[in-house]
Each structure stands twice: as C-alpha cells, then as structure tokens.
Amino acid sequence: MCHLLIVEESEFALRQAVVAYYETKEPFYLPAELAEGEDVFLATADGIVAYAEVLFSEYTTRPADPHWLVEADEQERTYACLDLISVDLRHPLLGSGFPALNIKPGQTDPKTRQWLLEAWQAGHFETDVSTVEEAKKRRIERFRERNHLAPLLASCEACGSTRQSVLEWHEDNGHFKTLCPTCHRLAHQAYQEIQDIAAASDD
Ligand SMILES: [Zn+2]
Ligand SMILES: [Zn+2]
Known part of the structure; x- marks a missing residue:
C-alpha cells in the first residue's frame, strides 16, 4: 500500500x-x-x-x-x-x-x-558512483546540497548559465555555490580525481 x-x-x-x-x-x-x-x-x-x-x-x-x-x-x-x-x-x-x-x-x-x-x-539516487562507500558519501553530500534552504543565485557561478529552473547548490569545503547540473557534475568529478591523487601519494 x-x-x-x-x-x-x-x-x-x-x-x-x-x-x-x-x-x-x-x-x-x-x-x-x-x-x-x-x-x-x-x-x-x-x-x-x-x-x-x-x-x-x-x-x-x-x-x-x-x-x-x-x-x-x-x-x-x-x-x-x-x-x-x-x-x-x-x-x-x-x-x-x-x-x-x-x-x-x-x-x-x-x-x-x-x-x-x-x-x-x-x-x-546517483548513477555515476562505483562503490558502496562512494554512493554513501555522495548520498550525504547530495542530501546537504539538495536540502540547503537559502535562495539560489541568478546564474551558475562557473559558466554563467541563467536557466534558473535547473540551478542547484554545490557544497565546496563548507561553502555553498550555485551551479548548473553540467558544472555540478564536473565539480564532483574534479573533486574525486584530486582525492584519488591525494590517496595515491599517501601510500
Ligand atoms: Zn554551469
Ligand atoms: Zn556538489
């Protein structure tokens, strides 16, 4: 039911x-x-x-x-x-x-x-994650970003897109940025790569 x-x-x-x-x-x-x-x-x-x-x-x-x-x-x-x-x-x-x-x-x-x-x-749910750990981490990020209550800016802070209806929050080191979905995906991919390099250099 x-x-x-x-x-x-x-x-x-x-x-x-x-x-x-x-x-x-x-x-x-x-x-x-x-x-x-x-x-x-x-x-x-x-x-x-x-x-x-x-x-x-x-x-x-x-x-x-x-x-x-x-x-x-x-x-x-x-x-x-x-x-x-x-x-x-x-x-x-x-x-x-x-x-x-x-x-x-x-x-x-x-x-x-x-x-x-x-x-x-x-x-x-995210489709571009490959491990359970990543999925869990991404779900928490996603939760905070999608449920941030402040009003969005009028345009994407990365590319300047003004399609208000698709703009969303991205959390970056505790600060929230207004991004379009494309720039948002790129932001997370770049973040992942930087983390991977950091993890590799630790070994
Ligand atoms: Zn953008
Ligand atoms: Zn984000």
Whole structure:
C-alpha cells in the first residue's frame, strides 16, 4: 500500500521538519490513519519532498513537535508515526505540482505507486558512483546540497548559465555555490580525481 500525504505548510513546517528528522533519524507524527509498513510520499502543495515508512498509527492527542505552526486542540485523532527513508527538497520530476502530474492525494493505485517510486528514485539516487562507500558519501553530500534552504543565485557561478529552473547548490569545503547540473557534475568529478591523487601519494 502506498499513500500520498499532502501537508498544509501554514500548519506544519514540513520542509524544515523532514530535513531535521532525516538528520537526527528521529521518527515523527502526522495526522493520518495509515497501516504499519505502508509507504508514504510526503508532499507540500508544490510537490513531494520525502519518502517514508509508517512505523505505527496511534489514537492520541497531538504529539509534541516544534514544527507545528498552529496551536494544538485537545481532540484525540489518529496520528501516523513516520520513519523517513529519503528527503529531497529539489526533486527534478516532482516539483511541478499535483494537477500537472495528474495524481490525487490519498491512497494510490499500484500503477501510480510504481510510477512515483521510479520517478522518485531516478531523481534521488546517483548513477555515476562505483562503490558502496562512494554512493554513501555522495548520498550525504547530495542530501546537504539538495536540502540547503537559502535562495539560489541568478546564474551558475562557473559558466554563467541563467536557466534558473535547473540551478542547484554545490557544497565546496563548507561553502555553498550555485551551479548548473553540467558544472555540478564536473565539480564532483574534479573533486574525486584530486582525492584519488591525494590517496595515491599517501601510500
Ligand atoms: Zn554551469
Ligand atoms: Zn556538489
């Protein structure tokens, strides 16, 4: 079973919450009645930002969470406890909003689930890594870059491209640079080569 849960961001700061909970690896609660083990795509009105698994659902008053932007009432309702699998605030395929993608919130049919999973993974994981170590390292870099919340510059800092819709953050020694995807790939390839030389000269 798969569920698309759209969160009203004036009520719950979803983007900040998923970045924080992905880093701390803490599960968190959202109001929804979902089955244990079910997978959930978490979305704002602009698109999907995270993929999670339901640990359990609980009938309770609202569990404390600093990301709520509205006062809690004392009403009991069902809350799903969620464990994040991946977070991506700048997903290339799913940033286009739901009317454009023709997907409805709630339970998704198996075909839509398959499509969503493939689209999410295609945008999320790197294909140009050769070892598990590299993949792990790249995933962490990718997480920090794609979930950096500052506004991007108007053009790529390497080639000057102004195609705003494709520009992204690159982290370089703790500093964030705005790059286009081509310059971004080159930046990581160059970085890898320098590291390889450094590793070889150590031996
Ligand atoms: Zn560029
Ligand atoms: Zn980068």
